[in-house]
Amino acid sequence: MGGPPSLYAYDSISDLARNLRAFVIDAQNQSIDRHDVFRVAVSGGSLPATLAKALLQESTGARDDTLQFSKWEIFFADERCVPFDHEESNYRLVKEELLDKIPEQEGKPRVFPIDTKYLDDVAEMADQYEQTLVQQFASRDSVRIPMFDLILLGCGPDGHTCSLFPGSPLLRETDAWVLYIEDSPKPPPKRITLSLPVACHGIKIGFVVTGGGKKEILRQIFDTEEGHQLPCGLVNSLAHERVAWFCDTAAVEGVQFPSRKSPL
Numbered sequence: 016m017g018g019p020p021s022l023y024a025y026d027s028i029s030d031l032a033r034n035l036r037a038f039v040i041d042a043q044n045q046s047i048d049r050h051d052v053f054r055v056a057v058s059g060g061s062l063p064a065t066l067a068k069a070l071l072q073e074s075t076g077a078r079d080d081t082l083q084f085s086k087w088e089i090f091f092a093d094e095r096c097v098p099f100d101h102e103e104s105n106y107r108l109v110k111e112e113l114l115d116k117i118p119e120q121e122g123k124p125r126v127f128p129i130d131t132k133y134l135d136d137v138a139e140m141a142d143q144y145e146q147t148l149v150q151q152f153a154s155r156d157s158v159r160i161p162m163f164d165l166i167l168l169g170c171g172p173d174g175h176t177c178s179l180f181p182g183s184p185l186l187r188e189t190d191a192w193v194l195y196i197e198d199s200p201k202p203p204p205k206r207i208t209l210s211l212p213v214a215c216h217g218i219k220i221g222f223v224v225t226g227g228g229k230k231e232i233l234r235q236i237f238d239t240e241e242g243h244q245l246p247c248g249l250v251n252s253l254a255h256e257r258v259a260w261f262c263d264t265a266a267v268e269g270v271q272f273p274s275r276k277s278p279l
């Protein structure tokens with residue numbers, strides 16, 4: 016039995032971004048001290064923009080406020096099966112919101128996009144990305160399942176995360192690391208996603224959720240038994256205290272589960 020996840024709520028997006036920055040840099044420093052690399056998985060949706068607000072702020076120069084992007088390896092928690100330059104591409108979003116704006120002196124991360132050259136064969140796309148993860152994780156650490164240093168996720172209004180949707184058979188997968196879906200309820204229909212065990216296998220997992228449109232689903236996820244069965248609720252139940260939720264006050268309105276301010 017692990018402890019409960021942490022729920023942080025802020026009055027403004029800039030407060031949220033400041034605290035998310037501290038959380039990410041703390042995870043970064045611990046990872047670099049541990050194995051000289053920081054392996055992060057990111058999702059799409061509104062997350063890349065909020066993450067960019069957090070990471071592109073000016074540094075105070077202190078170690079606990081310094082990003083070492085040259086030690087970062089960025090992976091994708093999910094991707095929409097569209098070309099890289101398509102407006103729905105998560106890679107494009109992360110690139111335009113964040114990667115292209117990192118100041119040169121902070122170094123360049125290594126980026127591992129989900130290769131979309133097999134657009135007609137989504138099973139092949141998922142296999143290829145699993146091979147990328149095998150090369151980056153298993154060969155180095157001989158692991159049964161990749162362990163990211165940090166996984167950053169969003170929460171859909173139905174409680175989905177990555178491209179793992181409520182009631183999907185994909186939620187029962189225990190073996191494969193990377194899965195595909197061809198009938199996603201959120202467009203576009205074809206998507207690639209980390210499996211639930213991999214999405215829960217981060218040393219730290221951070222959800223970023225903002226706006227009043229999420230308050231009902233957050234209430235379900237945190238305060239009800241049924242909510243624990245939703246994909247986001249399953250991440251909470253499987254990863255326990257390794258999970259931190261960064262929300263604004265609009266998103267947690269009506270949530271009984273106690274929220275706090277500081278992640279560190």
Ligand SMILES: O=C(O)[C@H](O)[C@@H](O)[C@H](O)[C@H](O)COP(=O)(O)O
Nearest residue numbers: 058059060061169170171176177
């Ligand atoms: O590519 C995607 O669609 C996602 O990775 C998805 O899981 C997203 O994170 C949630 O739908 C939340 O999206 P919002 O933050 O935009 O609501």
